[in-house]
Amino acid sequence: MRVSYEWLKDMVDVPEDPKDLVKEYIHTGTEVEAVEKVGADLEHVVTGKVLTKVPHPDSDHMWLTTVDVGMKNVDKDGKPEPLQIVCGAQNFNAGDHIVVAMIGAHLPGDVKIKKSKLRGVESYGMNCSERELGLGSDHSGIMILPEDAPVGVDFTDYYGISDTVVDCEITPNRPDCLSMEGMAVETSAILDEDTHITEPQIKSEIATRAEDLVDVTIADSALCQRYVARVVKNVKIGPSPEWLARRVEAAGSRTINNVVDVTNYVMYLTGQPLHAFDLNKLGVRDGKRHIVIRAAKDGEKVTTLDHTDRDLTSDMIVITDDGKTPVALAGVMGGLNSEIDENTTDVLLESACFDKGHISRTSRNLDLMSEASIRFERQVDAAACSRIADIAAALFEECCGAEVCTGKVDNYPAPVEPAHIHLRTQRVCALSGADIEPDFMAQRLRRLGCAVTPAEDGFDVVAPTNRPDLTREVDLIEEILRLWGEDEVEATLPAARNHAGGLTVDQQRIRKIGATLRALGLSETQTYNFADARDLERLHMSEKGRGIPVQIINPLVADQSQMRRSMLPGLLRSVEYNISHGEKNIALYEIGRVFFGHEHKSQPDEPRFVCGVMSGAWDDDQWNRKYPKLNFFDAKGVVQELLKALRITKVRYKVADQEEYGWLQPGCAAEIYAHGGELIGWVGNIHPEVLQNFEVEQDVVAFELSVEALLRLAKRELPYQEVPTLPGVSVDLAIVVDEDVTAETVEQRIQSAGGKLLADVRLFDVFRDKQRVGEGKKSLAFSLTYRAADHTLTSDEVEKAHDRLVKKVMRAVNGEVRS
DSSP states (O other): OEEEHHHHHTTBOOOSSHHHHHHHHHHTTOEEEEEEEETGGGTTEEEEEEEEEEEOTTOSSOEEEEEEOGGGSBOTTSOBOOEEEEEOOOSOOTTOEEEEEETTOEETTTEEOOOEEETTEEEOEEEOOTTTTTSOSOOSSOOEEOTTOOSSSBHHHHHTOOEEEEEEEOOTTOGGGSSHHHHHHHHHHHHTOOBOOOOOOOOOEEEEEHHHHEEEEESOTTTEEEEEEEEEESOOOOOOOHHHHHHHHHHTOOOOOHHHHHHHHHHHHHSOOEEEEEGGGSOOBTTBEEEEEEEOOTTOEEEBTTSOEEEOOTTSEEEEETTTEEEEETTTEEBGGGOOOTTOOOEEEEEEEEOHHHHHHHHHHTTOOOHHHHHHHHOOOGGGHHHHHHHHHHHHHHHSOOEEEESOEEEOSSOOOOOEEEEEHHHHHHHHTSOOOHHHHHHHHHHTTOEEEEETTEEEEEOOTTOTTOOSHHHHHHHHHHHHOGGGSOOOOOOOSSOOOOOOHHHHHHHHHHHHHHHTTOEEOOOOSEEOTTHHHHHTOOOTTSOBOOBOSSOSSGGGOEEOSOSHHHHHHHHHHHHHTTOOOEEEEEEEEOOBBOTTOSSOBOOEEEEEEEESBSSOOBTTBOOOBOOHHHHHHHHHHHHHHTTOOSOEEEEOOTTTOTTEEEEEEEEEEOTTSOEEEEEEEEOHHHHHHTTOOSOEEEEEEEHHHHHHHOOSOOOOOOOOOSOOEEEEEEEEEETTSOHHHHHHHHHHHHGGGEEEEEEEEEEOOTTTTOTTEEEEEEEEEEOOSSSOOOHHHHHHHHHHHHHHHHHHHTOEEOO
């Protein structure tokens, strides 16, 4: 739910700084995903004044202008310096006040303003039209401001389009908060402030009665709890008033016209989705339009407003013209045959409450999720349908010049009854563990819209009908406690005996990861969560998929100004430190978190990884033994043993793309995939340029695995396989293939072609020789073991099975048997 701060201010007194309210929302259980400055897209867009306007020396329709933008552009002495701008508009003169997009501006439509040359003359900005600013469709000329418009101020501040939008994550049990009025009530209860919500009122109604024009029938009250229809006539379709368009856009919708914007505005204001039908497109019988709400028929079709033919099922709800032709898919999308167009004059307004289960299934089955369907799925307030229809009619009267017909048609077969709940004050304190004053309980419940009257041991409470989550005493206690402050509850130890503690399964597996790596010869280390802003650049690692940096407000040192987005830089610094202090053989690992920030989220993602680095050898050379340098296959072996310890099977290794893995050495890098194609990590040699950037003077191999993936894929047990009691037959097979064919591919083809008799495949040699194998070729030698489960294989059986395997594999990999 996008909450416009400027809109909210009109309904309840809020703190001056939106961040203060965001803290209160989070504190009381409403998560905030992002805080967005609306109007920030028009950064570097300012007011200006045209000083001169002369013809372009090399164009018959362009003008060379100088524009004063005040202190927004200054010379080396700090004095205002006009901008030279080439402009093609014809509707302005010297002395006009205009809107200027300076270099660095980013306009709607992904238009970026930069220094340019037009017909050989340099231009340092753009004089803007309404359409270029996203304020309308007028592109006939640039936007001319009043003569008293100030010069050199941000356009968003001057024009009043600067707003802060708080994007709240509303839980499914709080449909009331999917509206500005609902968020105002919630804010009122949090801050203990009065609301001052004013709703539009109908000024006058014409003599024509709605009930003489429209009749509404609900075929099944289980599908539709209430349906209210109002009629407005002589609607004039056109652009929306500026205030309406601004609020609709702040809520997240694109302004279309006054009719569409009114229905969207009312939905965002009240949480009740509306739909508008062209009254004259509905059939007439007995002088009336007959609206029938019924279940769709299997195989029935409707063409929705997006020009898509929809096949309906009996689980869907349709609005029909006299029970026959569907004119809307209830709660999801209107029909094309009743849409509002430029010729519309008379409108039927729908304010209804449909069954939330049917709407949820319909929107998902047809892949038609919308702002309206989301609200119907959470349950709208049937008791408010009539009031909200009046609000919409009043706005049609105000914004569309419409005439409102007298009265409405209100079919309400199953009136909703508010929940009556008895609240015991002692029970509140006992269940919450806090000494909460009764006056606080009553006051905050009233702020939430409850009717509260004193009773013998507490209060009798009537919950508002827009709060379907308030049905029991414990629901009220939860509301009181979250508003009082859960962090204010004094911590106590549970009064329980003989409760043995223990590690969770995930905790046990994380410990197993560490124990396995230590058993393999690696030492655990812990590096800083802080990082240098240039770490990813030094690492040649793309920021793609790693979010935006989380900046530290007051870093202790300049090279620790961000939260890390990779653990590898810290581990490479540990390698450099060890080498510079005389330790040449290094094998380290770390299990930790990285931090991926998001522009419109208050909290970063914090995935966990296990990352390891290895350099030098496993040990120092001895008089009787030389240790080889650690290489790619040592790191891969560590990964394989770790996955084996966690009983993660069917793991594949794929050559890593050089573009995506710039920190790894080409030809010595691999992606690690689990069964099913899930990427869980990588392994490879660190690129020499990266080592140089981190001042590491010897080769390093490294690996990284997602801890969440390891925890999810790990198994406690493996299926038992009996120890073979019958002998197997080993056959060696050398295959010559193209250089780009991987051993893994060949092995997979062998496994696939081998059938039940093939018990094992193992690569034991790779051979390259231009004369004996061929240029661009290599020979892969495999040891194959054949074994039957119920008898000893004969040589004839093995020969036949092997011949079939060879033929299939040769065709699959375009290879040949090396003799």
